[in-house]
Amino acid sequence: MDVCVILTYRCNSKCSMCYVWQNPTKADEEISLNTLRKIPSGIDYLNLTGGEPTLRLDLPEIVDLLYPKAMTLEISSNGLLSERLEPIIRKYPDIKIRFSLEGFGETNNMIRGERDGDKKKIDGLFRLKKLGAKDIGIATVIQDDNSEGVVELFRFAKKHGFELATSTLHNGFQFHKSDNFPYDRLKIAKYMEDLIAEMLKGVNVKNWFRAYLNMGLMAKLLGNRRMLPCAAAEDFIFIDPWSDVYACNVRPDLKLGNLETQDWDEIWNSPSVEEVREKVHNCTQNCWMVGSAKTAMRQKKYPKLPSAGPLLWVVYNKLKIMFGGKINFERYIDNKTAAQDKQVYYREFYLNKDVKRNIQLKSDNHYSIFGKFINK
Ligand code: SF4
Numbered sequence: 001m002d003v004c005v006i007l008t009y010r011c012n013s014k015c016s017m018c019y020v021w022q023n024p025t026k027a028d029e030e031i032s033l034n035t036l037r038k039i040p041s042g043i044d045y046l047n048l049t050g051g052e053p054t055l056r057l058d059l060p061e062i063v064d065l066l067y068p069k070a071m072t073l074e075i076s077s078n079g080l081l082s083e084r085l086e087p088i089i090r091k092y093p094d095i096k097i098r099f100s101l102e103g104f105g106e107t108n109n110m111i112r113g114e115r116d117g118d119k120k121k122i123d124g125l126f127r128l129k130k131l132g133a134k135d136i137g138i139a140t141v142i143q144d145d146n147s148e149g150v151v152e153l154f155r156f157a158k159k160h161g162f163e164l165a166t167s168t169l170h171n172g173f174q175f176h177k178s179d180n181f182p183y184d185r186l187k188i189a190k191y192m193e194d195l196i197a198e199m200l201k202g203v204n205v206k207n208w209f210r211a212y213l214n215m216g217l218m219a220k221l222l223g224n225r226r227m228l229p230c231a232a233a234e235d236f237i238f239i240d241p242w243s244d245v246y247a248c249n250v251r252p253d254l255k256l257g258n259l260e261t262q263d264w265d266e267i268w269n270s271p272s273v274e275e276v277r278e279k280v281h282n283c284t285q286n287c288w289m290v291g292s293a294k295t296a297m298r299q300k301k302y303p304k305l306p307s308a309g310p311l312l313w314v315v316y317n318k319l320k321i322m323f324g325g326k327i328n329f330e331r332y333i334d335n336k337t338a339a340q341d342k343q344v345y346y347r348e349f350y351l352n353k354d355v356k357r358n359i360q361l362k363s364d365n366h367y368s369i370f371g372k373f374i375n376k
Contacts, residue, residue, distance in 0.1 A: 002045040002236035002295055003070075004249070006174065007031060007062065009241050009360060011051040013078045013100070014113025014350035017141060017169055019176035020051050021113075022357055029362040030241045033058065035260045036065055044303045046070035047291075051241070053077055054084040063088050063095070071303075072096060076139060080117060082124025086131060093132040098139040098165055099125060103146040103153060111145055113350040125162055137163030142217065144183045145347075147191040151198050158202065166195070166210070168217045170287050171373040172250040174240070178373055179347075185221050185338045192218045193329055200314075200321045208318055212310045213293050215332060220288040222338040223376065227288070228296035228309060232280045233273065235295040242362050247276050250287050250375065252367035254279060287375040 008030050011021040039046075046066055053059055054077050067073050073092075075085065079099030088095060099121045102111040108118040121138075128136050138157050142150055150166070157164040168188070169180040182188055192214055199211035216227045232254065233247035239259060240246065245267055247254035254276050257267035267273070297310045306314070317327050329335075360366065 001043060001234075002047070002291065003039060003043050003239065004047040004049060004236065004291055005031065005036070005039075005066075005239045006049055006051065006241055006249075007053045007056050007059070008051040009174070010055045011078070012055065012080055013052065013117070014353070014355070016111055016113065016347040016349050017143065017175065017177075017180050020174060022355055023176050023360050024051070024357060025241045025360055026362070027056075030056070031239065031243045031260070033061060033065060035243050036062060038259055038264050039066065039069055040264055041069045043070040045072045045074070045294075047074045047076055049076040052080070054081040059084065060088055060091075063092065067092055067095070074098065076100070078112065078114070078117070079121035079124045080114065082120070082127060085124075085128060089128050089131050089133045094134045096135040096137075097128060097133060098137050098163075100140070101138045101153070102140055102143075103149040104156075107146050107149060110349045110351055111141075111143070113353075115351070126160075129161065135163065137165060139165040139167070142166055142168045142188060142192065144188060147188040150191055151194050154195055154198055158204075158207075163206065164210070165290060166214055166217060167290055168221055168288075170220075170250070170289060170375045172248075172287075172289075173252040173367040173373060174249050181376065182221060185223075186335065189218050189222055189333075189335060189338070192221070193327070197321060197327060200318050200327075208314045209297065209306060209310060211317070212313050213290070213297065215313070215329075216288045216293050218329075219333050220286055220375065222333055222335050223286070224333055226286060226296075227332075228293070228307075230280055230283060230287075230292050231295050232283075232292060233276045234280075235300070236291050238291075240366075242366070244366075247280055248287075248292060249289070250285055250373050251279075251283070285373070285375050 009020045009025040014021050053075055074096040076098050101121050102108040104118050125136055154164045169182055171178045171180045196211045196214050199207040219227050238246045238249045243260035244258050245256040256276055299305045299307050
């Protein structure tokens with residue numbers, strides 16, 4: 001099972017596609033070490049994220065506690081305070097670190113609302129690499145404002161031994177907004193086709209499967225159905241900063257329990273689990289986030305191995321590219337169904353803007369007020 005722990009909703013970026021930074025948690029209300037202790041050993045993949053996880057001053061203790069419980073531990077950070085990760089990497093060089101980077105210069109800085117964010121992150125990646133980090137990389141949200149540069153970003157990552165993880169715009173309760181729709185889906189898809197072909201060219205097997213994952217992102221973007229069924233509440237869960245456990249980070253109605261007030265087994269043995277799984281089974285949200293895609297792409301029994309569909313796709317298309325052929329995207333994705341949003345949305349950028357922050361308290365009625373989340 002994969003577990004994603006949102007350690008905090010405090011954040012020092014001002015992203016245009018996520019308003020967590022406008023709605024921070026109170027530090028003393030965030031999930032405690034005692035609650036995190038209840039997560040059992042044997043987790044396949046444990047992701048520590050936020051908000052910005054490095055704002056938790058007890059992050060080193062959290063890592064000490066959770067590192068032995070997971071086969072892979074990832075810290076997803078914006079990379080602005082990378083020096084806080086240095087002692088962690090010195091101790092655990094095999095921890096996976098991903099920094100959110102949307103491109104170079106203004107592309108990143110506008111989308112993420114960060115002053116010189118791109119430089120800070122890239123410097124941070126090189127410093128961590130020098131310290132011996134074994135699995136570091138970039139995470140980027142492919143959207144209208146950066147899709148043109150995504151192949152360049154991939155080549156940069158590859159050249160320096162960094163990984164590139166991708167996602168695309170989607171809505172979800174934790175973002176405090178529900179208008180994360182692309183303006184020009186076909187344009188973004190075109191650049192994604194280039195990225196997929198580029199990923200299949202090299203010798204890095206992980207990138208071949210990332211190419212498949214990007215096919216899924218294209219399918220979502222163009223309004224096709226998910227390429228593989230979702231296994232939320234079976235193969236992965238989210239825990240929010242108030243210790244509430246959810247099947248995923250899109251639908252706030254898929255709550256499984258609370259890890260502060262309940263034990264792990266109590267949550268999994270509660271009757272609500274089956275109800276939530278049924279809802280997941282019938283879910284019509286067309287999302288394909290890394291969490292739900294990655295788990296769907298691998299075998300249940302041997303989570304290090306890919307399932308048959310992605311494996312066959314990779315073998316067939318890798319051979320095609322090797323022998324000078326091209327991927328027949330139309331065979332997998334119907335781009336005629338691509339919804340071009342009638343209304344042209346404009347995502348506001350917050351680089352130089354002061355915005356009033358509303359602290360979210362534990363006593364608030366979280367998520368129910370944040371509208372409907374449709375990933376059309
Ligand atoms: S498909 Fe539904 S249940 Fe699965 S992650 Fe998306 S919103 Fe959640």
